[in-house]
Amino acid sequence: MPTDTDRREITLTSIRDEARELAAPPAQGPPVPPSETGYYGLPLLKRPVWSASVPLYFFVGGAAGAAAIIGAAARARGRNRLAHDARWMAAGGALISAALLTEDLGRPSRFLNMLRVFKPQSAMSVGSWALSAFGASATGAALTSSAALDVAAAATGAVMTTYTGVLIGATAIPAWSEAVDLLPAHFGASALGSATALLELLGHRDAALHHLATVAAAAETVAGASVEMKRSAAVRPLKEGPSGLLVRVGGLLSGPMPLALRLLGRRRRMARRAAGLSAIIGSLVTRFGWVRAGSASADDPAVPLKLPRA
Amino acid sequence: MPTTAFLTDSTVCIGCKACEVACKAWNEVPQDGYVWTGLSYDNTKALGHSTWRHVKFVEHEAVPGRGGHAAGQPTWSFSSDVCKHCEHAGCLDACPTGSIVRTEFGGVFVQPDICNGCGYCVVACPFGVIDRRPDDGRAFKCTFCYDRQKAGLTPACAQVCPTESIVFGDMADLRREASRRLDGLAARGVTDAVLYDAHEGSVGGTHALFIVRGDPVAYNLPPKPDVPSVYLRRAWRSAFVTAASLIGAALIAFAAQSHAH
Numbered sequence: 001m002p003t004d005t006d007r008r009e010i011t012l013t014s015i016r017d018e019a020r021e022l023a024a025p026p027a028q029g030p031p032v033p034p035s036e037t038g039y040y041g042l043p044l045l046k047r048p049v050w051s052a053s054v055p056l057y058f059f060v061g062g063a064a065g066a067a068a069i070i071g072a073a074a075r076a077r078g079r080n081r082l083a084h085d086a087r088w089m090a091a092g093g094a095l096i097s098a099a100l101l102t103e104d105l106g107r108p109s110r111f112l113n114m115l116r117v118f119k120p121q122s123a124m125s126v127g128s129w130a131l132s133a134f135g136a137s138a139t140g141a142a143l144t145s146s147a148a149l150d151v152a153a154a155a156t157g158a159v160m161t162t163y164t165g166v167l168i169g170a171t172a173i174p175a176w177s178e179a180v181d182l183l184p185a186h187f188g189a190s191a192l193g194s195a196t197a198l199l200e201l202l203g204h205r206d207a208a209l210h211h212l213a214t215v216a217a218a219a220e221t222v223a224g225a226s227v228e229m230k231r232s233a234a235v236r237p238l239k240e241g242p243s244g245l246l247v248r249v250g251g252l253l254s255g256p257m258p259l260a261l262r263l264l265g266r267r268r269r270m271a272r273r274a275a276g277l278s279a280i281i282g283s284l285v286t287r288f289g290w291v292r293a294g295s296a297s298a299d300d301p302a303v304p305l306k307l308p309r310a
Numbered sequence: 311m312p313t314t315a316f317l318t319d320s321t322v323c324i325g326c327k328a329c330e331v332a333c334k335a336w337n338e339v340p341q342d343g344y345v346w347t348g349l350s351y352d353n354t355k356a357l358g359h360s361t362w363r364h365v366k367f368v369e370h371e372a373v374p375g376r377g378g379h380a381a382g383q384p385t386w387s388f389s390s391d392v393c394k395h396c397e398h399a400g401c402l403d404a405c406p407t408g409s410i411v412r413t414e415f416g417g418v419f420v421q422p423d424i425c426n427g428c429g430y431c432v433v434a435c436p437f438g439v440i441d442r443r444p445d446d447g448r449a450f451k452c453t454f455c456y457d458r459q460k461a462g463l464t465p466a467c468a469q470v471c472p473t474e475s476i477v478f479g480d481m482a483d484l485r486r487e488a489s490r491r492l493d494g495l496a497a498r499g500v501t502d503a504v505l506y507d508a509h510e511g512s513v514g515g516t517h518a519l520f521i522v523r524g525d526p527v528a529y530n531l532p533p534k535p536d537v538p539s540v541y542l543r544r545a546w547r548s549a550f551v552t553a554a555s556l557i558g559a560a561l562i563a564f565a566a567q568s569h570a571h
Binding site: 211 | 349350352355356358366368400403404405406407408409424425426427428429430432433434435436437438439440441442443446447448449524525527528529530532533534535536538539541542544545546547548549550551552553554555556557559560561563564565566
């Protein structure tokens with residue numbers, strides 16, 4: 001049974017504890033509460049500074065690279081007229097690519113600095129060398145029809161179709177790095193779809209082009225589905241807002257749409273033309289969608305800061 | 311050569327912005343707009359091509375009676391942000407021209423006479439520091455006062471800091487100084503001060519250490535920054551498989567078709 005004195009002692013103890021706490025106030029106010037928004041919700045990352053030239057280059061460079069592959073394969077089977085046109089498409093595409101990339105530089109007069117060093121750890125460096133080698137071999141192949149240059153253009157063209165996926169995948173932008181495994185395959189399939197369609201629209205009615213375009217559309221359908229199946233907060237810009245709309249429309253136009261047209265309207269010329277046009281527009285829209293998604297992703301601090309709403 | 315670093319201690323920062331001014335004055339960095347953000351007293355918002363030191367004003371709700379605060383008055387933590395000068399720097403890896411280099415002091419430096427403004431470093435920085443200056447075309451960020459360090463001088467921001475919130479020195483010395491300060495803070499009852507030093511992730515440590523109170527996230531300091539180079543292996547594997555598939559598909563398509571003929 002506590003006595004009255006005991007009770008008063010307990011009171012004194014609690015007064016002493018309270019006094020001790022108040023006598024040593026924190027040097028700078030109370031503890032800082034956890035952050036729900038980061039720093040005023042301001043972006044952590046910087047948006048890509050690239051102009052429209054860069055997604056346009058992704059399209060042109062990819063299609064040119066795939067054209068070189070088609071040209072070399074066509075030549076190997078004696079399809080010389082197709083090989084000829086594919087070669088010129090590759091060479092022309094390489095020239096336009098170089099112009100687009102130079103235009104986007106902050107200091108275009110320094111474009112040759114791209115070849116000052118070779119850095120395997122920089123996809124931009126690898127890509128600059130790949131474009132240079134591709135441009136030289138594709139132009140040489142178009143001018144001379146040399147078999148060796150055809151092979152060289154196809155090999156460097158294969159890099160052209162896929163490295164742009166590495167370029168944006170291996171960055172600090174969450175929407176891109178989250179899709180790092182998918183991007184090179186996605187852009188490669190997109191490049192094949194647009195190159196085959198362009199050659200078809202030039203009047204080549206080769207069954208091989210139709211088959212390749214069908215394969216490309218099927219691969220693009222799978223790529224689109226795998227974007228849709230990703231659930232993480234990082235890929236939200238690929239599904240939501242203006243960038244999500246572009247990625248989805250681009251995906252539909254380069255995947256399911258041409259696939260359906262080619263499978264159902266196999267024997268109809270109009271269906272093949274429509275499938276080709278759809279694939280070309282889809283490929284273009286896809287690249288713009290992904291670049292735009294990069295900006296939206298950079299604007300959202302929730303993912304890199306691992307905020308609760310992410 | 312010694313490996314140098316910054317220690318920026320938010321607990322003694324008074325938010326005077328002398329570091330921002332000194333950086334601009336010494337490095338002749340252009341003005342970055344006359345903009346009122348409404349975000350406390352911070353009208354600069356973030357590091358960028360023309361802001362190489364940036365003082366953040368993190369506002370907290372004050373608890374009346376604690377630490378001398380009255381009701382309704384916010385309290386601040388100020389923290390001067392700067393390029394982290396990563397051990398494994400995304401911008402340095404990304405730079406295709408070799409413009410971005412590692413200096414003998416351990417910092418990351420953009421050589422302005424080489425940069426051609428490709429913009430790839432901008433998306434490679436996990437801290438959102440480096441940016442391309444639109445009217446100039448080249449990428450800029452904190453130089454770690456490479457010129458001053460070469461001349462044996464302290465970087466301009468650390469030179470002017472009136473409270474020793476920004477300390478410049480040898481990396482190992484600064485780590486010791488950081489733990490000395492944290493111990494001192496704990497002894498005075500400030501138990502929520504932490505050292506932000508991203509040495510566990512793939513950036514492998516930085517040459518800019520920060521003492522902040524509370525969650526570093528409140529200061530836009532990412533909890534697990536990754537250098538984008540960690541994605542390269544997966545990306546190139548996918549590119550290689552795709553490239554081989556494209557060539558294979560083309561060969562098969564034309565072979566099958568010739569066969570059909």
